[in-house]
Amino acid sequence: MGRLMDITGDVGTYYLGVARTARVSEAVLGQQWNIRGHRSRHYHALHDRIQNERVPLDEHGRDVVLWKHDENTYKPHFSSSRTWEQVRVKKNKVVWSKSVWFSQGVPRYSFIVWLAIKDRLSTGVRMRAWGIQQGCLMCGERDESRDHIFFACPFTFTVWNRLAGRLCGRWINPDWSLTLQFVTRNTLSSLDKILVQMLFQTCIYYMWKERNDRRHQKGYHSTEQAIRIIDKAIRNRISSLRYKPDHKLAGLIQRWFEVFDNT
Ligand SMILES: [Zn+2]
Structure with missing residues (x-):
């Protein structure tokens, strides 16, 4: 669904009961997701979505770092131009x-x-x-x-x-x-x-x-x-x-x- 912070704002981690700096793997306990919030009216749907996702476990393979190439594309390699496109402030093209x-x-x-x-x-x-x-x-x-x-x-x-x-x-x-x-x-x-x-x-x-x-x-x-x-x-x-x-x-x-x- 994207970044938790983008969906819920700062309060999301509080409702889910995970630290702001937590990694996905740290929201797991044993073979289960370890999150709160199923009682919260606002985050009920979000909670259900997470519960239906596969829990990240070592047996599913090693964790990897992916670089964001644009809104919906993540790749294993870094691209300076794609990164620059995402962080720069875009303005209208000048005529000259x-x-x-x-x-x-x-x-x-x-x-x-x-x-x-x-x-x-x-x-x-x-x-x-x-x-x-x-x-x-x-x-x-x-x-x-x-x-x-x-x-x-x-x-x-x-x-x-x-x-x-x-x-x-x-x-x-x-x-x-x-x-x-x-x-x-x-x-x-x-x-x-x-x-x-x-x-x-x-x-x-x-x-x-x-x-x-x-x-x-x-x-x-x-x-x-x-x-x-x-x-x-x-x-x-x-x-x-x-x-x-x-x-x-x-x-x-x-x-x-x-x-x-x-x-
Ligand atoms: Zn002159």
Whole structure:
């Protein structure tokens, strides 16, 4: 019938006369169930159900531990994903989820994109609350906001435009919301759709890295160098994906050469 606590609440163990931490085997005495409660009006049916169940005895086999895989499925092996599904708090799917998580994506890029979408990157505008003044490290703009870095800043927009311009066509735009909207929903072919998603996350990751490198005096790249770095990252990622020759994504690297090499 399920967990006793779920059926009766905390008072159930009291009525049945078993300890709250008791195991099923501890509600047995000799060959019989050792529970009270048959006089209780509320638990009469429950009591009958238990009495009709087979008593767990050594001769019926060893006790085993089972892992809960979902509401009604128990298996001998542990599954971290099934366990996570049960303990996590589920909310409605956000419209932009595919712009952050997709099978060709790189997890460490996805993480930065996710922070960017939630506007949780520690930009100058957000650091102001901690008393830190920080303008744009690429162009000198006073307000270093998420929307400025992606991609209203002349530096980052130059990079984004050179890499994604051919794919986005007239939709290329320095505006954050419009760009996210386009990456999330567009009418591109399936290969181009994936390339735009990959470019979006790779550009955000490397532009944020460029910003941090400059902030901590770790390095400095020109737009031209940044474009090469991102192009190389995209190529490496595509090459690392193992598609069978006839897979519909096998032409991904070819398509990337077409749209990028000719620009
Ligand atoms: Zn800037």
